[in-house]
Amino acid sequence: MVNRAFFESLNENEQATLRVAAENCVTASRGLSRIIEASDRGLAGLMNKIEVTALTAEQRTAMVEATQPAFEAHISENLDATALELLTLFREQVAAANADVYLD
Secondary structure, three states: OOOHHHHHHOOHHHHHHHHHHHHHHHHHHHHHHHHHHHOOOOHHHHOOOOOOOOOOHHHHHHHHHHHHHHHHHHHHHHOOHHHHHHHHHHHHHHHHHHHOOOOO
């Protein structure tokens, strides 16, 4: 990640070099992630060491109802309108994720 003003201050060749470097970093990062996931430090290796609990839809709803009032108060009292917009977007994404079935 770089600052937009910094990036735009670079000439075309420098911007192209930075783009190629970023693409290579993404490729390397994905490779490292695959190596870690295949190792005993990946989820498969951890499954014998930890207990994973997937909440039911009802449990997730209860958690939302228990925590959201305090969270909303904090956002309203301490942050700006952009934070409220991000909160709305976050809620939409959470709702979409919760509609999916996972960890059956």
